[in-house]
Amino acid sequence: MSSPPSKRYEQHRFLSIAELLLPWLTPQELSTISCTCHTLSRLSKRITAVRSSDASRSFEPLPIPFINTVDSHPYTYFLYTPTCLISSPDFARQFWGSPLNPNPIPQINFDSFAEVSGTVGCDCGEICDEECSCLVLRGGVVVTECGMSCDCELSCGNRETQKGVTVELKIVRVENKGWGLFAAQFIPSGLFVCEYAGELLTTKEANRRQQVYDELTKGGRFSSALLVVREFLPSRKACFRINIDATRIGNVARFINHSCDGGNLSTVLIRSSGALLPRVCFFTSRDIQAGEELSFSYGDVRLRPEGLHCFCGSSCCFGIMPSEDT
Numbered sequence: 001m002s003s004p005p006s007k008r009y010e011q012h013r014f015l016s017i018a019e020l021l022l023p024w025l026t027p028q029e030l031s032t033i034s035c036t037c038h039t040l041s042r043l044s045k046r047i048t049a050v051r052s053s054d055a056s057r058s059f060e061p062l063p064i065p066f067i068n069t070v071d072s073h074p075y076t077y078f079l080y081t082p083t084c085l086i087s088s089p090d091f092a093r094q095f096w097g098s099p100l101n102p103n104p105i106p107q108i109n110f111d112s113f114a115e116v117s118g119t120v121g122c123d124c125g126e127i128c129d130e131e132c133s134c135l136v137l138r139g140g141v142v143v144t145e146c147g148m149s150c151d152c153e154l155s156c157g158n159r160e161t162q163k164g165v166t167v168e169l170k171i172v173r174v175e176n177k178g179w180g181l182f183a184a185q186f187i188p189s190g191l192f193v194c195e196y197a198g199e200l201l202t203t204k205e206a207n208r209r210q211q212v213y214d215e216l217t218k219g220g221r222f223s224s225a226l227l228v229v230r231e232f233l234p235s236r237k238a239c240f241r242i243n244i245d246a247t248r249i250g251n252v253a254r255f256i257n258h259s260c261d262g263g264n265l266s267t268v269l270i271r272s273s274g275a276l277l278p279r280v281c282f283f284t285s286r287d288i289q290a291g292e293e294l295s296f297s298y299g300d301v302r303l304r305p306e307g308l309h310c311f312c313g314s315s316c317c318f319g320i321m322p323s324e325d326t
């Protein structure tokens with residue numbers, strides 16, 4: 001007769017299974033499970049520490065930590081995507097914060113919707129130069145990059161916004177504003193910081209969600225990140241609109257707060273060869289020192305008495321945040 005497994009073996013097996021399962025849990029679920037025994041409580045604490053050390057969970061080239069000296073929130077939970085996607089109900093959880101495997105190979109199914117089949121890119125070879133047919137400048141700013149239909153590699157110089165977040169950033173808890181995105185190094189003017197990534201929505205769905213978010217915001221303690229960007233013709237008529245919701249699925253750009261003076265970031269719509277839609281990208285509009293908060297203007301201020309109070313602190317602050325008329 002074989003002897004029963006030792007207590008040590010049972011404990012080891014229990015821990016191995018817990019280490020595989022717990023990184024899939026939300027903070028609420030982790031907190032509930034951590035009440036059940038010391039082992040799970042210790043493991044939950046280690047997962048929380050790993051999560052706070054990198055909001056990007058290795059999707060970006062550099063870690064982007066949460067720093068909080070204001071209250072007890074260690075991090076905000078959301079699903080990470082480095083670029084926009086069309087969400088599906090299957091994408092409901094993401095493995096995040098395993099102490100044993102803190103840098104899993106990120107797996108996201110980048111939808112083929114994004115590619116326009118049959119388009120022709122450049123044929124420069126591995127690396128493009130200023131003669132590249134994909135390169136389009138508007139007001140000195142590159143607005144068209146190489147893309148899926150080109151032969152060049154990701155290392156090509158005309159793909160500046162496709163390499164993820166390459167400047168050091170941190171997410172800092174700010175009095176009255178929740179989290180904010182901050183520079184953790186000097187960033188010169190005109191440099192790419194990050195894309196605004198999240199779920200691409202139809203205007204109908206964006207309107208529906210905005211109403212839900214407005215209601216939740218009234219209850220306090222809820223922060224949404226639904227961005228609407230419009231492109232205008234020289235006649236000032238809007239010709240294109242893109243709705244990106246980073247509230248549930250997004251990237252670090254979801255932490256950028258509003259500033260009434262326009263902030264220190266400018267928004268540029270970048271198109272790339274073969275891609276169906278442009279991407280909303282943030283570039284520094286002036287030199288930014290290490291430790292400065294990054295911000296941009298959320299849009300026209302419509303002074304509504306029920307609008308959120310603005311704490312941007314700029315000398316031209318309107319006192320109320322712009323409300324997007326979606």
Ligand SMILES: C[S@@+](CC[C@H](N)C(=O)[O-])C[C@H]1O[C@@H](n2cnc3c(N)ncnc32)[C@H](O)[C@@H]1O
Pocket residue numbers: 076176177178179180222223224225226254255256257258259308309310311312321
């Ligand atoms: C895209 S999120 C920015 C990140 C957010 N602070 C957080 O903690 O997740 C937008 C929300 O941040 C807050 N926020 C942004 N800018 C603000 C400002 N200037 N003053 C007060 N709250 C601000 C509002 O709650 C707003 O709905």
